[in-house]
Each structure stands twice: as C-alpha cells, then as structure tokens.
Amino acid sequence: MSGSDNGAPKGMRFVDEFRDAGLGRVVAGEILAAVEPGRHYKLMEVCGGHTHSIYKYGVDDLLPDSVELVHGPGCPVCVIPMGRVDDAIALARNEEVIFTCFGDMMRVPGSEQSLLEAKAEGADVRMVYSPLDALRIAKTNPDRQVIFFAIGFETTAPSTALTLMRARTEGVTNFSCFCNHVTIVPPLRALLESPDLRLDGFIGPGHVSTVVGARPFEFIPKDYGKPVAVAGFEPLDLLQAVLMIIRQLADGRSEVENQYTRVVPYDGNPAALRVLSEVFELRPHFEWRGLGFISQSALKLSEAYADLDAELRFGVPGVRVADPKACQCGEVLKGVIKPWECKVFGTACTPEHAIGTCMVSPEGACAAYYNYGRFAREREVV
Amino acid sequence: MEDLSPQCDHQTGCITCGDEAIEMRVVSIDGDRGLALCATEAGERSTVETALVEPTVIGDLLLVHAGTAIAKPAPAGVVA
Numbered sequence: 001m002s003g004s005d006n007g008a009p010k011g012m013r014f015v016d017e018f019r020d021a022g023l024g025r026v027v028a029g030e031i032l033a034a035v036e037p038g039r040h041y042k043l044m045e046v047c048g049g050h051t052h053s054i055y056k057y058g059v060d061d062l063l064p065d066s067v068e069l070v071h072g073p074g075c076p077v078c079v080i081p082m083g084r085v086d087d088a089i090a091l092a093r094n095e096e097v098i099f100t101c102f103g104d105m106m107r108v109p110g111s112e113q114s115l116l117e118a119k120a121e122g123a124d125v126r127m128v129y130s131p132l133d134a135l136r137i138a139k140t141n142p143d144r145q146v147i148f149f150a151i152g153f154e155t156t157a158p159s160t161a162l163t164l165m166r167a168r169t170e171g172v173t174n175f176s177c178f179c180n181h182v183t184i185v186p187p188l189r190a191l192l193e194s195p196d197l198r199l200d201g202f203i204g205p206g207h208v209s210t211v212v213g214a215r216p217f218e219f220i221p222k223d224y225g226k227p228v229a230v231a232g233f234e235p236l237d238l239l240q241a242v243l244m245i246i247r248q249l250a251d252g253r254s255e256v257e258n259q260y261t262r263v264v265p266y267d268g269n270p271a272a273l274r275v276l277s278e279v280f281e282l283r284p285h286f287e288w289r290g291l292g293f294i295s296q297s298a299l300k301l302s303e304a305y306a307d308l309d310a311e312l313r314f315g316v317p318g319v320r321v322a323d324p325k326a327c328q329c330g331e332v333l334k335g336v337i338k339p340w341e342c343k344v345f346g347t348a349c350t351p352e353h354a355i356g357t358c359m360v361s362p363e364g365a366c367a368a369y370y371n372y373g374r375f376a377r378e379r380e381v382v
Numbered sequence: 383m384e385d386l387s388p389q390c391d392h393q394t395g396c397i398t399c400g401d402e403a404i405e406m407r408v409v410s411i412d413g414d415r416g417l418a419l420c421a422t423e424a425g426e427r428s429t430v431e432t433a434l435v436e437p438t439v440i441g442d443l444l445l446v447h448a449g450t451a452i453a454k455p456a457p458a459g460v461v462a
Contacts, residue, residue: 049402096388102448126435130448132431132450152448158452159449162450207402207403263453272434274388274431275434
C-alpha cells in the first residue's frame with residue numbers, strides 16, 4: 001500500500017535494511033568465525049519481544065550449533081502470578097466497574113477462571129490498546145467506575161503514568177489503576193544469583209532501554225562478569241547483538257554495548273524517567289511467577305496518586321495462589337529448561353488451552369516456541 | 383466467547399503488552415492536549431501521547447508503545 005493513496009506518509013522503510021537476508025548471512029558468517037571451537041555459548045534474550053522475533057524470522061537457524069539462545073523473564077504477562085489475576089477478576093466482578101485491560105491479559109488463567117471467562121459470566125471487561133483508551137471509556141461513562149489493569153515493564157509504565165496525570169489534570173474522578181508494572185533489573189539480578197543458572201551473556205531489552213537507558217545493566221558485567229548487548233527487534237539487530245557478545249567473550253571483555261543506538265540513548269529518556277518517579281514508587285516486594293518474591297521489583301502508585309489506586313479504592317482479596325504443579329514456567333523463565341522440555345508443553349498446555357502464562361502471551365517463550373519453534377525442536381531432538 | 387485473535391494473535395505479536403513498539407509518523411498535532419494524530423506505514427491512524435518526545439512537528443517519525451511515543455528513532459548511522 002503506498003503512502004499516496006491512503007494518507008500514510010512516505011519514506012518509512014526504516015526497518016528494511018535490518019531484514020536484509022544477504023546482510024544477515026554476512027553477520028552469521030562473522031559469528032561463525034568468532035566462536036571458539038569446542039566452546040558452548042548460552043545467551044539469554046531478556047525480552048519477550050526478542051523471543052518472538054527470533055522465532056518469527058528464524059534467527060536461531062542462522063546461528064552455529066554452539067550458540068544457544070535461552071528465553072528470559074521479559075514477558076510481563078508471563079510473570080504475573082495467579083493471585084493477581086484473581087484480584088483483577090474480583091475488581092471486574094464489581095457491578096459498578098468497567099474493567100479495562102490489554103488483550104493478552106484476558107486469557108491468563110487465575111485460580112478459577114480468566115478475565116475472559118469472567119466477562120462471559122457478565123463482568124464488564126473491555127479490551128483496550130492503551131491506557132488512554134481506558135481513560136476515554138471513563139470520560140464517556142461518568143456514572144461507572146473504570147479501572148485500567150496496568151501491566152508491563154518500564155516500556156509501558158510511562159504510558160500509564162501519563163494517563164494518570166491526564167486523569168488528574170482533566171478531573172476524571174471515576175478512573176483508577178490496578179497497577180502491576182514491574183521493573184527489569186531486580187529479576188535479572190535474581191536470575192544471576194540463581195545457582196542452577198549458567199549463562200554467558202545477555203541480549204538486553206531494546207524498548208525498556210529506550211526509557212531506562214543501557215546504563216542500568218552495567219551491574220551485569222561489573223558484578224557478574226557477563227557481557228550485555230542491548231538490541232533492537234529486527235533479525236539483523238539480534239544477529240549483531242549475538243556477534244557483539246561473542247566478540248566480548250573472545251576478547252575477555254565484559255561490558256554493556258548498545259546495538260540499538262538508533263533508538264536507545266545510553267541514559268534513557270529523561271522525560272519518561274521524570275513521570276515515572278512522580279507517579280510511581282517501588283513496592284517493597286512483588287511475586288513473580290516461577291521466580292518467587294523479588295524485592296523492589298514492581299511499582300505501585302505514589303502517595304500523590306494514591307487516590308487513583310484501584311487496590312486502595314476498592315480493595316482486593318490479595319490471596320497468594322501457588323502455580324499449577326504441572327506447569328514449569330518457572331524453569332522456562334529462568335532458561336533452565338527449553339519450553340518443549342516442560343511435561344505439559346503442546347499436550348495439556350497449548351495457546352488455546354494454556355496452563356502456564358508462558359503459553360498465553362505471544363511474547364511468551366512457550367507460545368513462541370509452539371508457533372514457530374517446532375522445526376527447531378525436531379532438530380534438537382535428532 | 384469473544385475471539386481476541388485478530389487483536390492479539392500468535393503471528394503478529396502484541397504491540398501493547400510486550401516490549402514491542404511500532405514506528406508512526408506525525409500527521410497532525412493537538413498541542414493544547416499534548417497529543418498527536420499519527421499514522422503507520424500501512425495507513426492505520428491513532429492518537430498518540432507525545433509528552434515524552436517533545437518538541438514534535440508534523441512529519442516526525444516516532445516509536446510508539448501502548449499509545450505513547452517513547453522515542454524518536456534517529457536516522458541510520460546516527461546515535462539517538
């Protein structure tokens with residue numbers, strides 16, 4: 001579709017050069033030349049978006065067998081514990097409430113049902129694409145209470161923050177937020193402290209870093225001696241990041257490199273960091289599916305915005321629910337096992353009937369593997 | 383039961399809840415409200431918060447996540 005016939009601007013072929021197959025093969029050749037014979041490399045891509053791109057474009061097929069990519073805890077849907085889904089459903093069942101959330105979150109199973117099932121039973125649950133959409137619903141339904149289910153890493157949190165600031169400025173009093181935003185550094189530190197983990201380097205999350213910058217990842221080389229390359233989401237971005245990490249290892253270096261310089265400033269987006277610090281504060285601890293409670297790893301509304309906190313306005317059960325026993329999302333999120341090594345992968349647990357959260361979201365490692373990784377699995381089994 | 387697949391399917395990923403963002407071009411600006419009408423290359427339009435990337439002008443390329451512009455991608459070879 002051209003820009004002239006639909007009003008879209010021209011000149012947006014920004015990503016084409018990062019999908020060039022010829023260039024991809026050149027970088028793959030450089031990776032092959034850089035790997036040390038006999039050495040196995042285990043690299044974690046932190047971000048769910050990276051997992052998705054790797055399978056979508058078959059990036060792992062271009063890598064030597066000795067370079068293994070494992071999937072980290074970077075899908076915000078996958079790390080939500082079941083008790084928080086139950087809390088969301090309790091809020092949604094309130095008859096005066098219109099409960100708004102992103103599409104992925106609707107299918108995540110709670111201990112008894114999902115938000116989608118609660119909707120089928122009569123709860124007013126509506127899917128939105130942005131918190132701004134949720135605020136719009138609040139403005140057009142002044143006699144109802146509208147709650148936005150906020151979820152996501154630092155990429156998404158500024159959007160929630162700006163919407164809460166807008167609600168305040170525009171005097172929208174029937175709007176509130178059920179806040180489940182999480183932060184990326186504490187779970188990475190928890191992973192690095194995990195005794196059953198052996199990783200050689202990290203592909204850092206590109207769009208989280210657009211907000212927080214690459215600097216917050218300096219603790220990984222400094223404290224743990226592992227290289228980091230913050231990467232974009234196109235196939236060439238990921239290949240180049242792998243090459244950066246392999247070269248650091250070959251040179252005996254460990255540092256934070258920024259592959260995604262076209263978007264990520266090393267110190268992040270100062271305006272975004274300002275709104276985050278105004279609207280949010282760190283929770284003392286938060287539960288992550290499969291990783292347990294992690295200190296200061298999530299955000300809640302600051303005192304100045306506490307009146308817009310749905311948890312305070314309505315109250316939630318706050319009951320902790322253990323993960324289903326059959327589900328091994330925890331090991332998958334830590335990269336200890338591959339998705340297909342889980343006992344229920346592809347049998348009892350599929351995208352249509354998910355047991356674990358990693359199978360629910362397209363960003364989740366299990367769903368990505370289920371949809372794109374079957375050939376890779378066959379190759380690994382042989 | 384409502385089918386969510388067109389919005390959130392396993393082929394295209396989810397632009398809102400993962401760490402994904404899309405590039406959009408500014409078509410018009412509502413300066414008083416800090417919003418801009420933006421369009422993707424395919425011509426899909428939506429209202430975008432621009433407070434984090436100000437100043438913006440018509441024609442700017444923005445990286446948009448969950449309805450908010452989080453960065454202005456730099457031209458190839460230029461560091462953001």
